[in-house]
Amino acid sequence: MKTKIGGKELIEEAAELIRKGEVVAFPTETVYGLGADAFNAEAVAKIFKAKGRPADNPLIVHLFSKDQLNKVAKDIPEEAYILIDIFTPGPLTLILNKHPDIPSITTSGLNTVGIRFPNNELARMLLSKSNTPIAAPSANISGRLSPTTGQAVYEDMDGKIPMILDGGKSQVGIESTVLDLTKKPYTILRPGAISASMLVPYLLEVKNFKGEVKVAASPGMKYQHYAPKCICVGAKLQDRAIMHYKKIANDKCNRPVIIGNLNFIKDLPVNIETLSLGDSVEECMSSFFDTLRYAEKKYNYIILQNFGDFPDFFSLNNRIEKATSHIIV
Ligand code: AMP
Ligand code: MG
Numbered sequence: 001m002k003t004k005i006g007g008k009e010l011i012e013e014a015a016e017l018i019r020k021g022e023v024v025a026f027p028t029e030t031v032y033g034l035g036a037d038a039f040n041a042e043a044v045a046k047i048f049k050a051k052g053r054p055a056d057n058p059l060i061v062h063l064f065s066k067d068q069l070n071k072v073a074k075d076i077p078e079e080a081y082i083l084i085d086i087f088t089p090g091p092l093t094l095i096l097n098k099h100p101d102i103p104s105i106t107t108s109g110l111n112t113v114g115i116r117f118p119n120n121e122l123a124r125m126l127l128s129k130s131n132t133p134i135a136a137p138s139a140n141i142s143g144r145l146s147p148t149t150g151q152a153v154y155e156d157m158d159g160k161i162p163m164i165l166d167g168g169k170s171q172v173g174i175e176s177t178v179l180d181l182t183k184k185p186y187t188i189l190r191p192g193a194i195s196a197s198m199l200v201p202y203l204l205e206v207k208n209f210k211g212e213v214k215v216a217a218s219p220g221m222k223y224q225h226y227a228p229k230c231i232c233v234g235a236k237l238q239d240r241a242i243m244h245y246k247k248i249a250n251d252k253c254n255r256p257v258i259i260g261n262l263n264f265i266k267d268l269p270v271n272i273e274t275l276s277l278g279d280s281v282e283e284c285m286s287s288f289f290d291t292l293r294y295a296e297k298k299y300n301y302i303i304l305q306n307f308g309d310f311p312d313f314f315s316l317n318n319r320i321e322k323a324t325s326h327i328i329v
Contacts, residue, residue: 023047026167028118031146050160050161056109060176062136304320
């Protein structure tokens with residue numbers, strides 16, 4: 001299959017593909033999504049196939065307007081409307097009870113559905129013009145780094161889907177916060193740019209999910225995510241990162257790199273290869289996946305700063321822990 005890639009000029013064609021039951025990749029403010037008509041089971045099956053996604057990992061259903069809520073969910077609690085008014089369109093996914101019209105493949109057989117209103121011009125145009133809720137996971141091959149540019153989607157999806165809408169770099173850069181509103185206490189199943197402390201004023205109590213995932217609240221949590229192709233380990237301290245780098249560099253087959261925020265890499269010896277994620281937490285989140293995609297091509301051993309001691313970096317560190325398989329040197 002030939003994969004077309006382009007911007008706004010392709011929007012009508014993209015919407016037509018969605019209506020016809022095809023798959024289109026599109027930008028969102030979090031990461032790029034791989035979308036299909038959420039009501040069309042055959043179309044949704046094509047997403048699982050293109051990604052190689054396990055059938056028990058449900059998709060998030062993307063909406064254009066609040067009017068669509070009652071078509072995809074039922075028994076919606078009052079708090080959902082409050083959070084939607086305050087935080088959306090934006091990087092927040094709400095888990096609600098599923099409407100029977102949503103085919104079970106979309107939610108991997110769960111009786112709940114994740115919904116989100118993305119805040120990206122092309123995503124909103126696509127949702128509005130295709131006139132249907134769009135089920136979309138991240139547009140990477142399953143288990144790989146999430147894509148935050150059209151080029152990254154192209155690397156993973158070329159020849160597998162008919163179209164990629166390219167809207168440049170995703171601004172937020174890590175996947176949405178997933179909040180379960182189907183049972184109390186309301187629980188964050190996946191941390192993202194909208195934190196527990198931002199949600200607390202509207203919910204009284206909200207928990208960050210901790211613990212092992214078996215038959216999961218958020219089934220996706222049991223899979224390894226966000227992993228670079230090469231070895232990737234974490235380091236909390238600069239000295240430890242340098243020591244490990246030197247040890248690794250002794251073997252001439254290794255091409256190591258240290259990746260961290262500006263502060264972490266700024267005074268490192270000049271003969272050490274480094275990549276900066278940026279300064280603020282927002283910058284670091286936004287550049288994270290793209291920096292790892294760049295690094296895994298140029299290097300074969302990544303030493304990645306672990307921000308476990310910095311509460312502001314909680315959500316980004318969740319991705320870092322996964323990329324490094326929880327290894328700290
Ligand atoms: P992705 O779009 O690839 O970032 O994956 C979507 C995430 O949302 C995965 O971690 C899913 O497990 C989670 N998710 C989607 N729908 C549900 C649901 N109904 N209940 C719990 N988690 C969900
Ligand atoms: Mg994903």
